[in-house]
Amino acid sequence: MKLKQITTTTTLNRRDFIRIGTALSLPIAIPALARDNVSKLAKAVQIGLISDLHHDIIHDAPKRLQAFLDQSKAANVHGIIQMGDFAFPDEKNRDIINQFNKAHNTHLHVLGNHDTDNGHTRQQCVDVWGMPGRYYARNINGLWFIVLDCNDTGSPTHKGGYPAYINPEQVDWLKKQLQQINGPVIIVSHQPLVGALAVDNATDIQDILAGAADKVVLAINGHTHVDSLIHVKQIPYLTINSASYFWIGDKFVHDSYSKEIHQTHASLSRTCPYKDPLFTIMTIDPATLTVQIRGKQSSWVGKSPTELGFTNEYKPLRVGEDITPLIRPRTIKMHH
Template sequence: MKRKEFLQQVSLGLGSIVLSGGLLSCSKGKENGPDENPIEGNPIKTDGTLRIGVITDVHKDYFPYADEYLEKFITAATAANVDFIIQIGDFTYPHFRNDGFLSIWNSFDGLKYHVLGNHDMDTSSKADFLNYVDQRDLGAHYSFDANGFHIVVLDTNFIKQGNSYTPYNARNYASHPNNEIGFVSPEQLEWLKNDLAKADKPTVLFSHQHLNGSAGNSQEIQTIIREENKKGKKVIASFSGHNHQNWLVEVDKVSHIQINSSSYFYVGPNFPDVTGRFPENVENNYSVMKKSAPYDDSLFAIVDFKGPERIIQIEGRESNFIAPSPYDLGYYTYRDQMSPSSNINNRTIKF
């Protein structure tokens, strides 16, 4: 299978930034240049710099080369000397058969964080998954400071029926319509208000479902962000996965960044099965691939947050669809940032 190296930008290369700031402690931009629109008000500032590795939707139980693709990420993150790595959900089922995959993740010699994705609870509870990945103490939603920035992780995996919020558990969400799933619990919303009010650093959010439309009560979350930012811009960006896409949307001067799946784009049940990309025994064991457009190389990002320059710099990766692509098959006849992509774009975003 074809493998490509990281895309290079003139101003950014792996290992090219010397990090400053303290230790970590728990508790639209333009693709080719910064957005020139001035920041209104008195934004929260930092002199810190932070470098992280981000990956999402590896889908160990759906994708035959998940181990190889995760290992490439760990190798690149180590070479880039990141401050921590984070995966944004749909990682693996908490089952002993996946212990080897988890050991690849744990081979990173540094801080590691998990965001819950809906498929992580396909065979188990949230507690089961958190125990499996050794994140029971942090839990499903949490925050911490890192080198002059504040990081917030949200759990967008609740079912809402009336005033009742039920955690995802053993794929219980699958029997509910879209307008009842992907919610943040009321208790978590209250926690978010309080956490943002106390934060004194530029803040970055991470969630599986994106907060500019996909999460069931994303409008409530945007209201919380908007009201806090009126006091002086504090929340600067929100990173998500789930959609297996590659886009950037700005809402109220907050950059919402969709990180593409490491592994594939899910075409869906409305199109014919595509076979022949993998050996027959592989296709039989990974039936989702017949409804998907897999990538021929692992996708992930190295992200720099530069306080003095007030920019977020994303170094993405480029791959190809394993033929035939959704475009070869005529499933898509146009291309924009919401169309299927086998890349994660390089971006420089002003905050």
């Protein structure tokens, strides 16, 4: 997928970043019916999150992934999640798949739409990555993660392109999980469940999650390569920015790296890469009743989307706000 930025310059002014980061790290008051379930956690749960690495597009994906794994190890996280568009499930990618899987005993995979490019299948991802299934639930230190597969076919409103849909069988499974689980829940998907490029049946999924607002703490997704937080029906929906780049497409083809790199990685010319990898550590803290997102700043390699004259077609995503080379620090506070 593709994404956005924060100023009209190639890099963020440090003062602007501090101003933005400070403002967004202040508590965000939301109705939080889930606070009673969060308070049941024995201690804070820390999870490393990385999304949209796109190993098969960007040349330095192993270095980006290793930076994430090193920081997650230093933080002594309880688990790591890659949120889709990771690496094709084939033999040539065995090293980077093992790099992720061997880094932590508790590692979760999410199926992205691009993971099945070039004739690959979802079942190959499940088998080669080592997933329990296309969608599944996992308990990490009392915190439940419901991982969805938003790549189902059969949408009655599909308008072409990649499928973005959760089929009736999976919807029924989701409802049962939310009924049966006793504890706080994080919903994890590749495609968004709200806003731009959301799954076709997003409204139905939002209603289901709102009906379990006493359990659902947060929904997180990747796919759009932006930094965004939207609240719908008492549930916060957080988009985790890409580890690698914002996609700008065929109209803005340009070189950000050397000609040698672009010769071996042709799709890179349709991106605005991030100089440093983006990822975050999420902390769910029962003592403070907060969800904390660790911020990370980067800058553009070469020209920014603004400098290339990029006009955003994915309303309401905003160039310079959502499309930006950073993950903002955030604290989502559950008030009494």
